[in-house]
Amino acid sequence: MRIVLGIVTVIVFVLSCSKQEELFIWDNPELPLEIPPGFPALNRFVQDNRPTKYGVQLGEKLFNETKLSGNNTISCASCHHPSKAFADANAQAIGIYNRVGLRNTTPIQNMAFMQFYNWDGNILQLEKQPLVPIITHEEMNSSILEVIGKLSEEAAYKALFKQAFGDDEITADRIYRSIAQYEYTLISADSKYDQVMRGDAIAFTEIESEGFAVFQQKCAGCHSGALFTDQSFRNIGFPINTDSREAGRARVTGIADDHMRFRVPSLRNIMQTAPYGSFGQFPDLKTLLDYLADGVLDAPNLDPVFKENNNRIPLTEAEKQAILAFLSTLTDTQFLQK
Structure with a gap:
């Protein structure tokens, strides 16, 4: 009798488990990724990894996860506030x-629209970026296998991976894809500048208008378009990092003419991202503008914008103040509260 009851119990348990398995219906809707007016086309890899409801949720959690580092103290968010x-x-x-x-x-910000990532453009696909800080000695100093091992010990992560990918397997590719999905949603396109351009009931102040005019004349050659970068690589004569590992874009291409060329940064939310330069050479924007106006370091591959103007961008004190006023209109307050 006990044997029979035992068999019946096992059968009921198996059937119960089967029903629970059947009850899980994977439903992970794609999130809309709207391109703001005037923005360039999406990076070509975005189409293969469109943001999804649970992919983004998982990516945000991983972005803030200190277990990605060797000693469980550093997350992506530790450097990206x-x-x-x-x-x-x-x-x-x-x-x-x-x-x-x-x-x-x-x-x-606006990673979905960038064609190159990092100062030297060594990454073309955002999904390939998360591994870099994980394994870098100066950053997280870990390994992806170690990270997977830590995450696999947590039932909450298994549940999230199942929601995002249909089963609870935790893999390197899924970690990278979910972090990238989250970062694709970080779109900044609602600054005062955007509101003025859209014709909302708002206008530039007099000094902001003056700054916009000066900016278009003396800065927009490189900081062009809706992203305020032409995504090119240029040597603009900044003080050089003394670290022997630094060579700018030449670290990627191996081409001598790319020495100390760096990706032109976007100026959106520029007021919040001090210090400035590839290794923080300038504590504030006024110091940076002073340097550009006074004269930059010469170099064989110095950008023509400077070569043709005696290695400088001529700016009066009034023009500097006006440019700073205009740059303040690129602050997207709602984005900064994410």
Whole structure:
């Protein structure tokens, strides 16, 4: 009798489990990724990894997860603060054990529309970026296998991966894809500048209008379009990082003419991302404008914008103040509150 009851219990248990398995219906809707007016086309890899409801939720959790680092103290968010346009206030990135990185932390905004990532453009596909800080000695100093092992111990993560991908397997590719999905949603396009351009019931002040005019004349050649960057690589004569590992774009291409060329940064939310330059050479924008106006370092591949103007961009004090006033209109307050 006991044997029979035992068999019946096992059958009921198996059937119960089967029913629970059948009850799980994977439903992970794609989130709309609207292109703001005037913005360039999406990066070509976005189409293969469109943001989804649970993919983004998982990505945001991973973005803030300290278990991605070797000693469980550093997350992506440790260097990318929302209030600073997902940058930080350090001259150079600071990672595990307070190790100092090679370069200034770049903001994370409008990534879906960028064609190159990082100062030297060594990454073309955002899904390939998360591994870099995970394994870098000065950043998280871990390995993706170690990260997977830690996450696999948590039932909450298994549930999230199941919601995002249909089953609870935790893989490197799924980690990268979900973080990228989250970052694709970080779109900044509602600054005062945007509101003025849309014709909302708002207008530039007199000094902001003056700054816009000066900017278009003397800055927009590089900081063009809705992203305020032409996404090119240029040597503009900034003070050079003394770290022997630094060579700018030449680290990627191996071409001598690319020495100390860096990706032109977007100026959106620029007021929140000090210090400035590839390794934080300038504590504030006024110091940077003074340097450009006084004269930059010469170099064989110095950008023609400077070569043709005696290695400088002529700016009066009044023009500098006007440019600063205009740049303040690029602050997207709602984005900074994410």
